[in-house]
Amino acid sequence: MASHCKSKSKNQNQSSSESFGVIEDDKISEIRRGPWSVEEDSLLIHYISVHGEGRWNLLAIRSGLRRTGKSCRLRWLNYLKPEVKRGNLSPQEQLLILDLHSRWGNRWSKIAQQLPGRTDNEIKNYWRTRVQKQAKVLNIKTNSPEFKDIISRFWIPRLFNQINECSSSSPPPPCPTPQLSDSDSLPAAGDGNRRHFDKEQNSTSSESMGISQVSDPFSDVPSWNHGGGETAAENFEYPIGDSGLQLTDGIDDDDSFGGCLWNFDGLWQF
DNA sequence: AATTACCACAACCGCAAAATT
DNA sequence: AAATTTTGCGGTTGTGGTAAT
Numbered sequence: 001m002a003s004h005c006k007s008k009s010k011n012q013n014q015s016s017s018e019s020f021g022v023i024e025d026d027k028i029s030e031i032r033r034g035p036w037s038v039e040e041d042s043l044l045i046h047y048i049s050v051h052g053e054g055r056w057n058l059l060a061i062r063s064g065l066r067r068t069g070k071s072c073r074l075r076w077l078n079y080l081k082p083e084v085k086r087g088n089l090s091p092q093e094q095l096l097i098l099d100l101h102s103r104w105g106n107r108w109s110k111i112a113q114q115l116p117g118r119t120d121n122e123i124k125n126y127w128r129t130r131v132q133k134q135a136k137v138l139n140i141k142t143n144s145p146e147f148k149d150i151i152s153r154f155w156i157p158r159l160f161n162q163i164n165e166c167s168s169s170s171p172p173p174p175c176p177t178p179q180l181s182d183s184d185s186l187p188a189a190g191d192g193n194r195r196h197f198d199k200e201q202n203s204t205s206s207e208s209m210g211i212s213q214v215s216d217p218f219s220d221v222p223s224w225n226h227g228g229g230e231t232a233a234e235n236f237e238y239p240i241g242d243s244g245l246q247l248t249d250g251i252d253d254d255d256s257f258g259g260c261l262w263n264f265d266g267l268w269q270f
Numbered sequence: 271a272a273t274t275a276c277c278a279c280a281a282c283c284g285c286a287a288a289a290t291t
Numbered sequence: 292a293a294a295t296t297t298t299g300c301g302g303t304t305g306t307g308g309t310a311a312t
Binding site: 034035054055056057058069070073077106107108109120121124128 | 296297298299300301302303305306307
């Protein structure tokens with residue numbers, strides 16, 4: 001399981017360098033930080049298999065792990081938990097992220113709830129490394145109307161094409177559809193759940209791009225579905241039909257964003 | 271072959287809400 | 292009801308891998 005961590009091979013079993021957390025032998029009881037070792041993973045998995053999740057601080061103490069409860073919780077939820085999917089995000093999942101982010105902003109955990117097996121951390125990383133990177137290249141803000149327009153004009157159709165190519169070659173198995181309840185609409189402004197939420201939402205978009213004159217800005221965007229739908233796409237199907245996306249089902253569009261910012265209708269015309 | 275720059279992602283941090291005492 | 296502890300969230304950072312030079 002831990003071997004999935006592509007970048008941890010050097011650190012995973014290190015005992016001599018221990019550049020994180022444990023400093024010296026006589027301070028062996030200090031809190032460890034940094035990458036988790038295989039032994040730590042095993043310890044955590046075993047403890048949870050016996051005692052279950054929760055009471056993370058207690059878990060941290062009783063399990064023998066020299067980690068904080070927070071660290072244990074994060075390791076379990078983002079990596080060790082059996083339901084956690086690994087691998088690249090499928091086009092369907094990317095579409096869903098793009099759409100849900102347009103509705104909910106940086107509410108990663110909320111978005112993650114709609115992508116079974118995906119964690120808020122993973123989605124957040126996707127947004128930062130992929131989406132925000134493109135915005136940076138284009139020198140516009142991700143929350144600007146210009147960028148959203150570019151997404152809907154270029155990026156989303158591209159994902160649709162990928163989905164179509166995959167489904168034409170091998171039809172996807174039946175999968176759950178994201179269930180969005182009435183309570184999924186954004187809470188009223190000032191709701192405590194939206195703590196840092198508005199940081200990125202004040203779109204100024206002082207930079208104006210001539211959208212109509214823009215050539216495909218994502219021509220250099222790689223296909224991130226390296227697995228060809230062999231990972232998440234197998235278990236998750238974005239609701240697609242002749243009528244286009246159906247994500248609005250059950251969603252109260254009367255949220256603080258004024259509803260979905262991207263008009264998915266007519267995407268097939270592209 | 272060595273060095274540098276960039277990328278992706280795991281993990282940490284601070285803060286606030288929720289739960290418990 | 293107040294204080295304390297636990298949990299959860301979003302932002303940020305650190306690190307290893309890899310492509311480019």
